[in-house]
Amino acid sequence: MVPVAIYGDGKWSKVLQDILENEYSHLVEEAGGEALQCKAFVSLQKTENAITIAEFAKEFAMGTLAAIILPKEYYIHQNAIVMALLREGVPYEGIYVSCRLEGIKDISYNALLTPFLEDPYLSYLEYHVADHCNLNCKLCTHYSPLVMEPVFTDLDTFKKGLKSLKQKVKDIGIIRILGGEPLLNDQLPAFIEYTRFLYPAAIIDVVTNGILVEKISDELIKTMQDNIVFFHISLYKPVENQIEKIKRFLVEKNIAFTVSPMNDVFMKTQKLEESQNTDFFFHCFQATCTCLQDGILMPCYAPYTTKYFNRAFGEALPTEEGLCLTNPGVSLEEIKRYIYTPMERCKYCYSGAVESWQAVGKKSCKEDWV
């Protein structure tokens, strides 16, 4: 028996355990291999039924657990889990991903499990359709208040970039369309349609501050309904009094939505002095926000938006980062390794002071950001 661990201790982990230890193990044995046994469930936090990532890493190093398998359905956690495994010294070779388990019918010997680096799948992707915003929060990590003019993502360049990604990455768990404020872009329906066309199984949502939701066009409503796209409203103080009305509007229009808890604090995450320690990357929640902008793939959007900070304050923080997907030499393995690798820009990030939310308007000074 090959002892393995499965991520999570919920429904999909149990479904995977059942398939793995029964139908799949029989197929492996028929093919001359050894059956698999799930010896442990693993969780980011210790639970009654699951060991931690650190405990898994220890057992992996001792050889008492041969691998960890991530059920594909836990797409929202996958980047964070892989980051945590790498931080604990587990090599990519010890990580496997299952196929989508929902509706699984025919299990074949080579379809259930894929080594992580060979799986043509990303659990998460986001892209901007507008860099500017109508709310202008102080410490906005996208620097939207520093974008003085309307800046919209070019649709054709976006399509080219996503098409290049599709040639290597066949499936994505969740795709978030954001900004800035995405509802400022009148071409949003076209972005949605192309995203759905290339990634039919992905969950797609539009992340908005909500201000413009009740003014969206009939075309956008229909596009969201037809393509099963929902809103995620990031809630800020100025929208608090309207949120119930916005929710009623969305129910009436038959568009699904989620609303975040009130974002009443922001954290300073940027500094001007370079640090040589890249450890922050492996603890950074934004490092799990794989971003595609103008055909360039990055672990997060900071290198893309930093140009606005540099322009406003005469700084020269790193912006030339990312993997150019239109370069035909880029491989799937390179893509997958790259999104878990610290960038030069990461040397200027840290966990700074927490401040109460406030709008900074279009006039801010450097001290508002660093």
Ligand code: SF4
């Ligand atoms: S709502 Fe605030 S945090 Fe979100 S993009 Fe706009 S300015 Fe930035």
Ligand code: SF4
């Ligand atoms: S640049 Fe690196 S450390 Fe900074 S927010 Fe992005 S991923 Fe995190």
